[in-house]
Amino acid sequence: MHAQDKVVDPNEVVLWSDDYEGHDVISTRTFGFWMYVLSDGMLFATLFAAYGVLSYSHSYYTGPTPAQFVAPWYTFIQTMALFLSVLAYGFAMTALKSGSKAGVVNGIIASILLGGVFLGLNIHDVLRMISIGVTPETSGGLSAFYALTQVHAAHIFIGLIWMLVMLYQIMRQGFTEDTVGRLISLRMFWQFQAVMWVFIYIFVYLWGYMS
Amino acid sequence: MLVNVPGPWSPLLGRLALSEIPYTNPILAPLFIVIVLAGIVLIAGVTYYGKWGYLWKEWFTTVDHKKLGIMYIILGLIMLFRGFIDGLMMRTQQALGDGPGDNGMKVMGAIHGYLAPFHFGQIYSAHGLIMILLAATPLLVGLMNIIVPLQIGARDMAYPYLNALGLWITTAAVFLIMISLFVGDFSHNGWFGYAPIFELAYSPGVGVDYWIWTLELVALGTTLGSINFLATVVKMRAPGMTWGRLPVFTWTAVSANIIALTSFPCLQVALALVGADRYLGTHFFTAGFGGNLMLYTNLFWLWGHPEVYFVILPAFGMLSEVIPAFSEKPIFGYITMVLASFAIAGVSWIVWLHHFFTMGMGPYVSTEFSIATMLVGIPTGVKVFNWAFTLYRGRLTFSAAMLWSIGALFLLLIGGLTGMMLAIPAINYMVHNSVFVVAHFHMMLLCIVYAVFSAIIFWFPKIYGFKLNEAWGKIMFWLFSAGTFLVFFPMFMLGFMGETRRLDWPFNPQWGPWFDVQEIGIFVYILSVLAFLWMLYVSIRDRHANRVHTADAWGTSRSLEWLTDTPVPFYNFAMVPHINALDEVAWRREHGFMDKKPDHFKAIHMPNNTPIALYIGALTFLVGFGLTWRVWWLTLASLILAVILMIYRSNKGDPGYIIPAEKMEEMDRESKARMLSDDSHQVPHGGGFSGGTVTAYTALDRDASGSLTPPNDSRHL
Structure with a gap:
């Protein structure tokens, strides 16, 4: 039976949404950002696929293989810096729940500093590798290595800029619908980059070191 | 880090030089002059009529989804025309250049036909890229937007x-590919590119760079x-509006x-x-150096095949709106229609290797992808049968929109069945890279074009308040269909006869007659383009006579946009x-609630207009242009400014x-008054070959109390 066949009382039927207050702005925006994170995940998946295809021994041509140049302990410090940065951001978000502006600001500052440590160590590591002749122009394998790690680093860089913008906005505007929504989206972004880093650390650095 | 490019480079202008402007080219130079003159006339016209403020306030800075959608559609139609001109040039080249002899016009250093191979390569590359990403995609995105x-x-x-922002970034991509006509070259290795020909060593010009950044901008806008x-x-x-009530087009x-x-x-x-x-x-x-050529092909088609379904699925949605409206019945098998859409979307991810079976990945992998490809036929078949059952015992009106939809079904059938043939690796090896494949995917893409024209005619009155001219819509349909038949059936034949795609010189004289038929087809297509323009002109001229005075413009439409x-x-x-x-609209109509x-x-909350999206779009164009010509300061400055x-x-x-x-109430009253502003309340109804009425429209009888007499026809199938 079709819905059309039911008897409808014209005096009872609801044709217009009287008590509809429109969509919730924060949840709509964070949902959209979650969609973006999904597409970012596909971006990393594609880079991982390229790295996988370009990690055979012949992919390194006559150049070095990751076992010869990665430094998992050094990179482990990076890992810890990034995790602590995510933790600090988590503290900022707990402070947000209690409405503490100082807590949010302090948490984000700590997060920026630790993220900055991660990025600084990354740049230092890249310079070290380039100084010993490990450059992206050497071989397809190294191209893929640099693409994956440095695209991640670029995300971290963008995240840091975003955090600076958020600091400014929170201090100027306080907790508005706009800023709270952005803080939640930034949390998703930041945690997602940490998750991607876990994969990179395992598949690129640890696995590369072992192989 | 940065690679040294062959040829001159300066920090200020990058690789740009006066010699990059093809002012000696006998096709491009006159075209450039025509475009500049047309541009001057346009600017002068807008200035003369004092419309800059209107354009800026109402269009360039708008955030209204309907206006953005209209601009997307205009963009798509312009690029559809550009892509068509590319097609015309390719057909003409093959018709002129066929045979062993030197029968060309040799105007541009060509030995066969009138185009040199390098120029021909740019044309087919631009044709493919434009038609899929800058014509079909904006048309579909525009319609979805509205x-x-x-x-x-x-x-x-x-x-x-x-x-x-999405619109202006897409527009930036359009500008980038259009400017490649007049500044430098475009890529010449096909719309999807081949490794390693696109590497700098083999393609030292800027063509490939234009191709890269155009695609990147479209990808960004579409994401x-x-x-x-x-x-x-x-x-x-x-x-x-629960998920179970979502119209099929939205699904x-x-x-x-x-x-x-x-x-x-x-x-x-x-x-x-x-x-x-x-x-x-x-x-x-x-x-060399440990690179992997097939990695590129895999990554590209990993996107490329889902993209094919990204463009066909909304077209299916449009057919699912038009066919029920002109069959006066609900869509047959709503749930299976939705499930089929998602089945197609899911399977789209596991078929990409069928674009290059000849890579030689072995029988097991080929078999998997062959079967997965054939699986697509199941949900697509479900959809075709659903449309057929919607038509079955419906009260059909052969309006222009309906004709385009039915035409789309025929093309889908031909394209789908040839697709099934191509899914079989043994056949695929035989016809790989032949024009049989080209004819196959043109059937599918033309199916989309048919659906888009159907949708434009169908939804036009909703947006503009008057209908497009039915007679000219039908004349255009028949001309377009004749063109399609004349161009692509010979192409299927030529594929079987062994013609490979992208031949600037088809050497076999026996193909000649088929090329001539295709050339005739192209001229019929030109007539259909003229019919389209005439349809627009006639419709706008007679817009008062074609006014729609009801919310439900066709009188038989079903979903919420007609409310x-x-x-x-x-x-x-x-x-x-x-x-x-x-x-919902069909429900309200049948229960007498439409009025x-x-x-x-x-009170309602609306967003403000903003020019920032336009500025950022313009900056992304500069980023793309700067990267193409390696003008680093321009690239960096535009990027930083955009951020x-x-x-x-x-x-x-x-x-x-x-x-x-109170303001809403007033605006609603005005809007309703405008809609009803003259006395002709009948639902206009088109039908027949040249616009006459085939089936009578039956209005619902309604007694004085406003209750209704239920309809007594096949709507309740």
């Missing part, structure tokens, strides 16, 4: 500003758009945008890696409707504005 929010009862898209569509449908549905928009969201990153990465090879000297896709006033006011719905049924107005109104604008916009925010309830 219709999806209306179908779910929303006032706008979830992120109106992001919507504008932003897909996020917007998904958030809109998930979060902005009106109360009562296909959801499935298509899930594909776009997840697949476009693959394209972005694939092309960014090509860019890295060309700019930074990496070795992803080089023939609001015609033309749709900027706020879409004065009061957000409460949804009671699948096919029931809300008895009170509420600064984004941060500026983020700091400023958009509080929007509130329209109070």
Whole structure:
């Protein structure tokens, strides 16, 4: 039976949404950002696929293989810096729940500093590798290595800029619908980059070191 | 890090030089003059009539989803025309150049035909890229933009500003590929590119760079758009619009945008890696140094095949709206229609290898991809049967929109069955890279074009308040169909006869007659383009006679977009409707509720216009142009400026504005008065070959008390 066949009382039927207050702005925006994170995940998946295809021994041509140049302990410090940065951001978000502006600001500052440590160590590591002749122009394998790690680093860089913008906005505007929504989206972004880093650390650095 | 390019380079102008402008080219130079003159006339006209302020306020800075959608469609139609001209040039080259002899005109150094191979290569590359990404995609995105929010009862898209940004970034891509005509060259190795020909060593010019950055910009714009569509449908549905009541077109928009969201990153990465090879000297896709040629092909088609379904699914959605409206029946098998859309979307991810079976991945892998490809035929078959059963015992009106839809079904059948043939590796090896494949995918893409024309004719009155001329719509349909038949059936034949694609010199004289038939077909296509322009002219000229005075322009339409006033006011719905049924408008019509107005109104919140999206779009064009010509300062400056604008916009925010309830009531009254502004209340109804009436329209009988007499026909199948 079709819905059309039911008897409808014209005096009872609801044709217009009287008590509809429109969509919730924060949840709509964070949902959209979650969609973006999904597409970012596909971006990393594609880079991982390229790295996988370009990690055979012949992919390194006559150049070095990751076992010869990665430094998992050094990179482990990076890992810890990034995790602590995510933790600090988590503290900022707990402070947000209690409405503490100082807590949010302090948490984000700590997060920026630790993220900055991660990025600084990354740049230092890249310079070290380039100084010993490990450059992206050497071989397809190294191209893929640099693409994956440095695209991640670029995300971290963008995240840091975003955090600076958020600091400014929170201090100027306080907790508005706009800023709270952005803080939640930034949390998703930041945690997602940490998750991607876990994969990179395992598949690129640890696995590369072992192989 | 940066690779040294062959030829001169300066820090100020990069690789730009006067010699890059092809002013001696006898095709491009006159074209350039024509475009410049047309541009001057346009600018002078707008200035003379004092329309700059109007254009700026109402169009360039708008965030209204309907206006953005219209601009997307205009963009798509212009590029459809550009792509058609490319097609015309290719057909003419093959018709002139066929045979062993030197029978060409040799105007541009060509030995066969009138185009040199390098020039011909650019034309087929641009044709493919433009038709898929800059014609079909903007047309579909534009229609989704207009219709999806209306179908779910929303006032706008979830992120109106992001919507504008998507349009202007797509426009930047269009400008980039258009400027490649007059400054430098375009890529010459096919729209999807081949490794390692696109490497700097083998393609030292800027053509490939234009190709990379055009694609990257479209990919960016489309990804932003897909996020917007998904958030809109998930979060902005009106109360009562449950998932089970979502119109099929919106469902296909959801499935298509899930594909776009997840697949476009693959394209972005694939092309960014090509860019890295060309700019930074990496070795992803080089023939030596550990690069992998087939990695590129895999990554590209990993996006490429889902993209094919990204463009076909909304077209299926359009057919699912037009066919029920002109069959006066609900869509047959609503649930299977939705499931089939998602089945197609899902399977789209596991078929990409069928684009290059000849890579030689072995029988097991080929078999998997062969079977997966054939699986697509099941949900597609379900859809075709559903449409057929919707037509079956329907009260059919052969209006122009309906003709285009039925034409699309025929093309889908031919394209689908030849697709099944191509899914079999043994056949595929025989016809790989032949024009049989080209004819096959043109059937599918023309199916989309048919659906788009159908949808434009169908939804035009909703947006503009008057109908397009039915007779000319049908004349255009028949001309277009004749052109399709004359161009692509010979192409199937030539494929069987062994003609490979992209031949600037078809050497076999026995193919000659087929090329001549195709050339005739192209001239018929030209007539159909003229018929289209004439249809627009006649319709606009007679717009008062063709006015629509009802919300439900066709009198038989079903989904929610037909509930609001015609033309749709900027706020879409004065009061957000409460949804009671699948096919809400049909339900209201059959229960006699179409004329029931809300008895009170509420204040609504609307977003402000902003020029920032336009500025950022322009800057992305400069980024692309700077990267193409390796003008580093321009690239960096534009990029930084774009980021600064984004941060500026983020700091400023958009509080929007509130329209109070009394104002809403007044605007609603005015809008309704405008709609009814003359006395002809009958539902206009077209039909027959040249616009005459084939079936009579039966209005619902309604007695004085406003209750209704239920319809007594096959609507309740």
